[in-house]
Amino acid sequence: MTTKMTKRQFLQSIGAAAGVAAVYRSMNALGLVGANTAQAATLDLSPGSGGGKSVVILGAGISGLVAAYELSKADYDCTILEATNRAGGRNLTARGGDIIREEDSRQWVGFDPEEHLYANLGPARLPHHHTTILGYCKEFGVDLEVFTNDNRAAFFHNLEGFDGKPVVARQVMTDTRGYLAELLAKAVHRTALDDVLAGEDKERLLDLLRSYGDLDVADDLYTGSDRGGYQGEQVHAGLAPGEVNDPLDFSQLLSSDFWEYKLHFSQFLDQNPTLLQPVGGMDAIVDAFEERLEHLTRYRSIVKEIRKTADGVRIVYRRRRRRGLSILDADFAICTIPAPVLKDISNDFSADTQAAIESIEFSNAVKIGFQARRRFWEEDHGIYGVISWTDQDITQIWYPPYGYQRAKGIIMGAYIWDDEPGLRYAAMSPAERLQTAIAEGEALHPGYEAEIEAGVSRAWAKVRFQRGGWPTSYQAPARLREPDGAIYFAGDQLSALPGWQEGAALAAHAAVRAINERVTATA
């Protein structure tokens, strides 16, 4: 029993014979379920509380996987129906040899077969406060490493400002702080704020500003700082300090769009350091769930109808390579199908449920991964990890926050979420997308095209069973937090964390908890 297939087959045989709670206990005995659950990831439903009640889960994305995992542990009889041939949903990691399908295209991924040559085309970050999804990582023993998000060596680029030349982040940040501190110090000296600065606060504020902005001691002016780096190829002081960089022009800093959010991106709660990622690709999380739930999953099973029955739900679905339609009856359903897909599936939903589903709009997120023949961002610019910014459609370039100093690397040549540029890229053929993204990238990295040897794109709006990246609103419709008959709703679309796996997991927990309360109340 040393190979994965053997273990899997073993678990499937138990599942068939004795139900999923038995499988879970067996996995526990096999050491597949981590012992350390100090971080509250699971719901801790009472063992056996499901009493064999059946739940059909629509969609094997993170929300569906979490729901099935938790319900199975509590002795619910779960079946997952998944339209595609894989679990994970938008959690998708592309590697050499993969086929990436959209409605009207198929891309073969031409990356080299190396461990560090992959692209997370869906979620890529795990914020440190997303304790639910991090808790599953811990429970399953998914190794984590840091996702860099604030990289002072990366570039800010604006077609209009600074002659269209990329500017190093450390200079933008240092100089903006310096100028703000200088202006505020000036206002304080001019006694413009005396009425709102009590007693000693005035002197203390000046001390803070001198330190915050690195102002000149003599006159509280900002004239540049070694925090912005030294002139020449060598950024640091070296053997004997040289000249620090001249400060950027304040008017140009103001008229660039850097300040819009790029300047303080890591101030956003979800982008706060520390961010983490699974070693080897985000789909390590999917793999961990799938290993535990594969025996419950029917792949290539496309839901055609969602019906309420007298004592539960009926799902009509089409299974690939089977003639006609299949039917699955269950006591409950948890529907994680993305709203843009769900709204077109035949159903018995109440009018307000259907309206709520139709009210959810999804973003046109696009990601493009390129394999570069050398890690020019590290070698030439000392850029280790994410992000450079531009006001072109590609929005961002991500340098891989893994595989540092290896021979090649996968950069994210575009990460688009705004509607219009997203639509523009979605409308292109895969080949056009790569070409266009390379042309835009040239503005940040002259000679870019010559460094690229393979590419793959993902326009989530054009993915058959997704039709978008994530809900554009942070307010999920309240109606969908309640079941419609025996049908419960989940997915990140039900949370205030759209596009985050944490939101998907929390929505799954909410649905599971609601079902379990109903079952245990009537038991």
Add this chain to the structure above:
Amino acid sequence: MTTKMTKRQFLQSIGAAAGVAAVYRSMNALGLVGANTAQAATLDLSPGSGGGKSVVILGAGISGLVAAYELSKADYDCTILEATNRAGGRNLTARGGDIIREEDSRQWVGFDPEEHLYANLGPARLPHHHTTILGYCKEFGVDLEVFTNDNRAAFFHNLEGFDGKPVVARQVMTDTRGYLAELLAKAVHRTALDDVLAGEDKERLLDLLRSYGDLDVADDLYTGSDRGGYQGEQVHAGLAPGEVNDPLDFSQLLSSDFWEYKLHFSQFLDQNPTLLQPVGGMDAIVDAFEERLEHLTRYRSIVKEIRKTADGVRIVYRRRRRRGLSILDADFAICTIPAPVLKDISNDFSADTQAAIESIEFSNAVKIGFQARRRFWEEDHGIYGVISWTDQDITQIWYPPYGYQRAKGIIMGAYIWDDEPGLRYAAMSPAERLQTAIAEGEALHPGYEAEIEAGVSRAWAKVRFQRGGWPTSYQAPARLREPDGAIYFAGDQLSALPGWQEGAALAAHAAVRAINERVTATA
């Protein structure tokens, strides 16, 4: 030839028979020297330019190792004299079972024997712009991972401010920005800065401030922000956003010492993200050099005299377990011995050389590593990686930026560099240091003591052949940049990057270049 010892013995045998350039060529053939040198780490001296000239290198710290490595490649006949039984100098990683020696103490390290349970008691960070030392990592295939340095979940703690309670970094940073933006916006509205804000800059500055500080749209006031996190145990928005944290009191923020440098620590050039570290401990760099230079190194060889001779240098040293003194004559010497040690060694230096050496003062750096029985910082606080700050002597607590979510962890319970607290801790016995650091840590982590199961301290001022952490001045004495006869000086003490391995490597390069120019000019 599959074991390390065999390879090592093989190289030693070549070294004895055919000189070090032959060893280097053999290592190249064995694949021990990395092929990728795109990042300019090495000096690229012309092969054979040393012509067998002899160089004695005093000290097997990073500077000595770099010098010996570069000289050997160019056919210089190098010998390294190292006072201790190991290479690395201040690059020291403590693991379970190690003995940590100081002048009047020996500590046995009681950490568990796990790969992720180590403490870098010397340097721990590699800034992304330290291209020389990073270049060696690349050349030697030393795997790198990110060193987190800016952690918004960590604590700021001040005995006086905020009732002595630790405050989460994200709140300190968010609220400080908010208040500064509000004050500056107010000054702008009051037309106090009209003369220095040209035309459209005024409106643009207000736009920037609203975004920078997350000001209320209606009145440009700061009343808190979701960037500071939500109330309750769940930091983020979850299923439905709750209440954001109340902003901290501005007067208390001003009267705390947070603003002194803690608030913008990652703005400092050397602390700029991205920072890196070798996987498995900083001494991976030492190991890589040592593997290549061991056959040139005489360990436990304490330099007693440094003499100028008619045609070079004479080093008199005492070798452990040998009677009397040993003598080594060479064409040149590179002396990397730390100034506080070097100044007391008998020598022929000119008066100004000796005065320059005596002018260098070293810091009293102290580090304390603790093994914790569980990763309470991650489990209880979502703190993944470095740093919490306090105004107590321990100065910082570092949570390990590696081994995330594993069973146990090594935290740095103190990282002290200021003179007075450093001296206080250096004067204590190892047991007292641990006890005192734990007591101080309790202010940040109530119940701290119960989490700790082993500890080790390093007071660099009390280390026999170091006598300090690093030079307190960023201006190395110019006199030591020139040789005194055939004696050249190196070490980070010769650079404007004191305490950084990059400075040590650059100083080594400078000495090597100077010797090589002298040799090739006269050849």
